[in-house]
Amino acid sequence: MSLFDTPFDPAREAALVTGAGNGIGRAIAQALVGEGVRTIFADVNADTVTAAVKSSPRPDLASTWVGDLANSAARDALLAHAEAAVGRVTHFVHSASPPRREADHAMAVSTETWAQMHAVNLEAGFHLARALARKLIAAKVGGSFLLLTSLHAGTPRNLPHYSTAKAGLAMLVRELAKTFGRYGIRVNALVPGAIAAGGFVADPKLARHIPLGRLGAAEDLAPMALAVLSNKVSAYVTGAAIVVDGGLSLTNWFEPPELE
Template sequence: MTCMSMKLLEGERALVTGCAGGIGRGVAKALKAEGATVLGSDIAAPPSEDGIDFLAADLAKPDGWRALLEGALERLGSISLFVHAASPRRLESDTPLTVSEDTWDAMTGINLRSGFFLAREIGRHMRDGKIKGRILLITSQHRETPRNLPHYSAAKAGMTMAMKELARVLAPDGIRVNAIAPGAIPGGGFVAGNLGELVAQIPLGRAGTPDDVAQVAVAILSERFGRYVVGTTVEVDGGLGLISWIPAHA
């Protein structure tokens, strides 16, 4: 029997946003471990021990995504994998009746505006270069269920539809666009004062980790496991989506 020693993403060139921590950091490390050349981006650099090549970018700024794309293409030469995991930290106090315009703009600007335009222009780059690339957006369970954080839920819902729109137009060129919707993954932007109560409701009995999401990302992005997956949102939530309980706060 021949041993398949080839790594799943050998030879791929990847750009990962939100790489300084949480899910983005986990995904960047996993792609690198599977043989991809990875360029991570965030406001702050990831820990040096990760060995992730880094390019700083502020995706809350109107032209932040454009500067990142130009810099990434200069560094990588071409992009065959793009993962958008960047998202601001969300605070439980930013409820429908209290969230500010600045907080709304930062959340939707980084998640939806920058995510869409980066994905679209990278998709064009892939199409023009005849690269059968893959694009992955990190959304949330709360793209469909209220979280009492309207700016976050709205941004993730918009990302989900943007993913589907891009998937339809890019699939004929062999470019696959998908999303992952994580459940309770502490770290990064996730902060919950009632985490213990939430975990008690998860069918698998534990909160998730960035690596739980990262391993699914690797599978979707690989041509060995994900080659027929297009326009799909994959839930990585330990079964949380199977229950109706939703954490509430004032």
């Protein structure tokens, strides 16, 4: 039997993807239903998440949820919806994140924008992961969680609300991986480079800093996300930060050397 033919067990596994209305979350959620996995598409934007389900390869396996994950009551509602729609969630992907605006530098970012960025990334990531883990632990079933962090968890982005939220998420992945490993729940970070999706308005000139010569697309992330999520492909991977950046982090944002 081929390793990659059946990366998931759709009879026993189901997924919840936040930020599934656009970009990387949408690409991952659509790829999951394409593999036959029942998946909750969760997002704050009703129009985009409805369109994401419609354009997915298996809308019949998708369930839509709309709400603001900064709000704790909404997070509880999402968990209740997930249980009603798919039963046990074994695979959790946290991709939701508010838009980044270049104007929100350290001297300008508002208290509200700071709080919303931290609430959606870090607080929602923690509370959803812990609630889902509690259910898996009670049922003695393993799982696989994937949180979207950033190269800017480690290097400044001129957006302190964003980089500090991602730095927190990066440590959260490691904390949860260490605590949940004994229950067979793996927790990893997916670290995109410069991906031309909604959350990042790409300057095409950035491509010259990228060894593979181009900006990334959301579809560049989905295959690796599925590989890390799969308990068959990545059974022994936890607490890792998987970088999918075309080599951007190698250049440290400076021009690569002139070569003959």
